[in-house]
Amino acid sequence: MRGLTRLRTIGKNVALVICGASLATAVASMTAERPQSVNRDRSGLAIDGYDPVAYFVNGRPTRGRGDIEHVWNGTRYRFATEANRERFVKSPEAFVPQYGGFCSYAVSRGYTANIDPQAWTIVDGKLYLNYSVRVQRSWEEDVPGNIRRADANWPTLSEKQE
Numbered sequence: 001m002r003g004l005t006r007l008r009t010i011g012k013n014v015a016l017v018i019c020g021a022s023l024a025t026a027v028a029s030m031t032a033e034r035p036q037s038v039n040r041d042r043s044g045l046a047i048d049g050y051d052p053v054a055y056f057v058n059g060r061p062t063r064g065r066g067d068i069e070h071v072w073n074g075t076r077y078r079f080a081t082e083a084n085r086e087r088f089v090k091s092p093e094a095f096v097p098q099y100g101g102f103c104s105y106a107v108s109r110g111y112t113a114n115i116d117p118q119a120w121t122i123v124d125g126k127l128y129l130n131y132s133v134r135v136q137r138s139w140e141e142d143v144p145g146n147i148r149r150a151d152a153n154w155p156t157l158s159e160k161q162e
Contacts, residue, residue, distance in 0.1 A: 037158035038075045039101035039115065045076045047129070050117040052077055052095040053084035055127050061117045072096075097127040099154050104128040105139040108150040112157055123147065 040046045054062035064078025070085050071077075072092045079085040088095050097115075099107040104121075106113035119130040123143055130136040139146055 037100045038073065038096075039112070040075050043076070044071075044074065045078065046101050047077070047097065047115070048117050049078045051080040051084055052097065052127065053087050054080050055120055055122060056095065057084060057087070061120060094125070095127065097129045099128075099150055100158060101129055102157075103131040103135065104150055105130050105135050105146060107153055107157060108139075108146040110153050110157070112160075 038046055041048075046052075049064050049066075051062045051064040054060065054064075058080075062080045064080055066078065068079045068082060068085050069076050070079070070089055072088070077088060077096075079088065098104060099112075101115060103113040103115050113131045115129040116132050117129065119133045119136040121128045121130075121136065121140070121143070128139070128147075130139050
């Protein structure tokens with residue numbers, strides 16, 4: 001791989017030429033490990049420390065414990081029980097909130113907003129969080145339409161979050 005030159009596009013208009021095996025390998029590994037756009041605090045904690053699995057298992061928001069955590073895609077998740085952490089480790093995609101844990105209603109309207117872990121809905125086996133219980137009521141007025149719009153908006157919004 002020594003002497004290999006690679007052209008990588010960064011953003012919309014900038015190209016970076018990488019020469020040499022070690023630099024190319026380092027950059028490739030950084031981009032392969034790049035986490036998804038996730039709503040997390042400065043310490044990397046998602047969902048304000050609430051257990052993502054508990055929404056499905058307990059049917060209610062449950063605060064996770066600081067001594068039961070798992071890091072996935074560069075984000076820390078907390079769990080109320082070891083069993084919940086194990087469920088998450090086996091299938092994280094089944095439990096992480098949609099749209100990186102940003103307010104689903106906001107994403108359906110073309111922007112991102114923080115969430116209140118108490119404002120949540122599970123639809124077709126997916127967890128959706130909202131800014132507040134009041135905003136959740138707006139979300140629930142047209143769940144299928146809001147999901148359709150949020151799904152369309154999320155690819156562009158997630159790029160802005162990186």
